[in-house]
Amino acid sequence: MPKIEVKNIYKIFGSRPKSIFPHLEKGMSKDEILEKTGHTVGINSASFQVEEGETFVIMGLSGSGKSTLIRCLNRLIEPTAGEVLIDGENILEASHQELLRMRQKKMAMVFQRFALFPHRTIVTNVEYGLEIQGVEDQIRREKAYEVLEMVGLKGYEESMPDQLSGGMQQRVGLARALATDPDVLLMDEAFSALDPLIKKEMQDELLELQAKMHKTIIFITHDLDEALKLGDRIAVMKDGKIVQIGTPEEILTDPANAYVKEFVQDVDRTKIITAATIMRKPDAVMAPKEGPRVAVRKMEEAGISSIYVTGKDKYLKGLVRIEDAVRLAKEGKDNLEEVIIKDIPTTAPDTPMVDLLPVAATTSYPIVVVDEDNKMLGIIVRVSVISGIIGRGD
């Protein structure tokens, strides 16, 4: 069962939201509906599932409905129609009491502009969620100190929010959300208001924390680089609709439509696209026991000047150049082993392209992609490194 399941959520702003459904069914656009009826379509039939422990990024430009969508998950905004299942429980059917309990225990939110309580000290800000639940002073104070230390704010417990920098305030925001031990973290443009360097630092810390905590995170952003960095999967939104859901690589390499394509065109692809994406099958492979003559023939057939030699289970042994194979054949020797060049560049399939560039620049051989057992998966020739960067697949 997915941790969160959103089914056909609609949010229409206006005096008679339900009256807009027939227009939507007819396929009228957001702008047409606004012009004709004065209603704003915030979310138009959004559906997605998020697995436990996953970081799910919802990305879109401002006005795409992403902030509305995340607020539908804890009903800060009441959806017009649809279902939001959290652990299989439909939160939209929950009573007021049940809703409060779910907000208290199951999920917590981090806000773009931090939204700290300006009249409370840092530690009482962090305690707030527990205070609401009626947790004893002593226990909640301990918990608050613990999470503040976790986010690197030890020693600031008695400061006031306005004495802290933006980055530190958002650490408080994060600590406040973590203090109630929620399963789900809702992060609404959590790092968008921060300076680029602080932002990067916070992203790295979130990744680090997440590696330990394994929360289910819904992260809203308009920043593609951030989405690609943090997201296990990304949903791209436009005009209230989800236009594509996929892993960062899928979004980059296989954009669903022109909108997504335009969105991703400026991204630094070298950081996202991995060796596995741009590798291809080697033109020719042979076993060591096949001997120099076969090697020469295979190379001639494929029109190449070197051939990879693999053992049992595609275990990579090395590479043989055509001149060595020819020499061996002339000398009448059958054993290829002595001319196999073992010192060839290899890489793991999940290595990003940015790390392949220096290798590709210095070697005259293709880079071999091998898994942890040194099994040959494919090769990367220089031309595919370059075409990968400029974004033109084979």
Place this chain on the structure above:
Amino acid sequence: MFTLHIGPAFEALIDWLTDNFSGVFDLIRKVLMSGITGLEDILLFLPSLILIVIFALVAWKIAGRGVAAFTLLGFLLIVGMELWPQTMKTLALVMASALIALVIGIPLGIWAARNDMVEKFVRPVLDFMQTMPAFVYLIPAVLFFKLGKVPGAVATVIFSMPPAVRLTNLGIRQVPEDVVEAAKSFGSTPRQLLYKVQLPIATPTILAGVNQTIMLALSMVVISAMIGAGGLGSEVLKGITQLKIGLGFESGIAVVILAMILDRITQALGGTKSK
């Protein structure tokens, strides 16, 4: 051209109210009267010098040394001008009226902040209350409650309540939307949201409203001397009607001193709370 007087209809309404609710008005009258005279008795029971020292100490505690010194000197001047009893009567009426205005106004402001319909209804009523010339309140107040302190207090309550309502409403509505959302997202009940987040954040604005209410109350209490509310106002009135320029000036100065002391102390209240 045509004539359309809405005055007679209002007269009829007032007549109807006085005829049918005289019992209610009497009750209000008695309660208010005992409250106000009680306060007066307390303020006038202590010797003026002791009371001045107490006031100065309170001013010191809340607003600092400067205001304390001003309180001490200002009140001593009032004693010197032989206006002390009148000043304390005015103060008693101001305190009683402002207290009632706040007890009604602040909850009304909270209600208006949490309910748009209430705000829509309250807003024009407040405009009416504030822009209607203050003297006009005196007329129905006299009809309902006769002459004296009680109609003065009632007119003062009506006249001084709007800022308490307005600024409470404004203060709560000015709490940033995302802070309210944050409180809600942790599962706060509406009551927890109000007491733990909205009211504390709105406190400086609400206290600004309290300050305004007290200042308006003072000005109205002085005016209501015209219907026999007594105190400094009647001295001012004497100065005008009998052309006693000296007395008029002295009692005017006494009002100013009282106003400044009340203003500085209540302002400081807002300042310290907001830190």
